[in-house]
Amino acid sequence: MIKLEKVKISYRMEGRALSILDIPQWKVQKGEQMALLGASGSGKSTLLHVLSGILSIDTGSVVVMGEPIHLWKMAKRDQLRATRMGYVMQDFHLLSALTARQNVELVMAGKYSRKQKQEKLNALFERIGLQDRMHHRPDQLSRGQQQRVAIARALINCPELILADEPTGSLDVSSARETMSLLLELANQTGATLICATHDLELATRFPKMLHMQEINQVLAAHPIEQIPNQQSHPDLHDRQKVGVAP
Numbered sequence: 248m249i250k251l252e253k254v255k256i257s258y259r260m261e262g263r264a265l266s267i268l269d270i271p272q273w274k275v276q277k278g279e280q281m282a283l284l285g286a287s288g289s290g291k292s293t294l295l296h297v298l299s300g301i302l303s304i305d306t307g308s309v310v311v312m313g314e315p316i317h318l319w320k321m322a323k324r325d326q327l328r329a330t331r332m333g334y335v336m337q338d339f340h341l342l343s344a345l346t347a348r349q350n351v352e353l354v355m356a357g358k359y360s361r362k363q364k365q366e367k368l369n370a371l372f373e374r375i376g377l378q379d380r381m382h383h384r385p386d387q388l389s390r391g392q393q394q395r396v397a398i399a400r401a402l403i404n405c406p407e408l409i410l411a412d413e414p415t416g417s418l419d420v421s422s423a424r425e426t427m428s429l430l431l432e433l434a435n436q437t438g439a440t441l442i443c444a445t446h447d448l449e450l451a452t453r454f455p456k457m458l459h460m461q462e463i464n465q466v467l468a469a470h471p472i473e474q475i476p477n478q479q480s481h482p483d484l485h486d487r488q489k490v491g492v493a494p
């Protein structure tokens with residue numbers, strides 16, 4: 248399902264290259280359900296961005312669902328993500344002008360008949376406990392509710408690969424458990440591969456497999472995590488230049 252080889256990512260910061268990911272080799276089997284653990288700054292989001300094709304690597308190869316996406320242009324990777332992956336991002340990315348239902352419906356375009364669409368939307372909104380909030384816009388929903396809509400959007404098309412970045416970060420303890428159960432249940436139902444980054448060890452133990460970033464990211468062996476600058480502490484983040492981005 249996933250095969251990474253000699254993958255490296257670094258950013259140029261204050262005139263020198265700051266290594267973020269160095270993964271000699273990593274494989275994930277089809278249908279695996281894995282919690283990805285690691286301290287803040289250990290590269291969990293960066294790795295998920297690489298797998299989703301949002302981020303280009305500097306060197307190495309990334310094969311996802313049999314496709315060598317490191318060789319592809321961004322538009323082709325976007326297409327793969329839209330058609331075969333579900334990505335629950337840390338900051339939801341819901342469209343503020345659309346209702347919860349419309350946000351989810353948007354990614355179903357051209358895939359189902361009107362009736363099928365209606366049935367699928369109703370069933371999923373009921374499953375996430377938001378059937379009575381379908382017609383509310385994101386700013387009328389709590390962060391936890393927005394997060395559940397983002398999860399519904401990622402899962403509605405039954406993707407082969409589900410990537411989730413802290414999908415329970417905004418939820419209270421019982422909603423977080425319920426949400427993880429939902430992710431695992433839907434992945435089980437469809438046989439999807441699920442990789443879920445989380446800080447929460449208790450939630451991680453619900454997954455058949457747990458992987459710590461330290462097991463695959465050589466940068467963490469070379470530099471204790473405290474020495475890796477934290478994203479939040481660098482307001483100039485977007486001004487930094489990426490080093491040697493591959494096509």
Ligand SMILES: Nc1ncnc2c1ncn2[C@@H]1O[C@H](COP(=O)(O)OP(=O)(O)OP(=O)(O)O)[C@@H](O)[C@H]1O
Nearest residue numbers: 258267287288289290291292293475476477478487
């Ligand atoms: N555009 C960028 N420019 C420079 N450094 C970056 C950039 N994006 C991420 N980083 C750095 O890469 C490292 C890994 O970040 P990443 O967001 O992948 O960590 P994480 O494990 O997901 O953390 P968290 O659990 O806090 O979300 C951090 O040190 C971060 O500052």
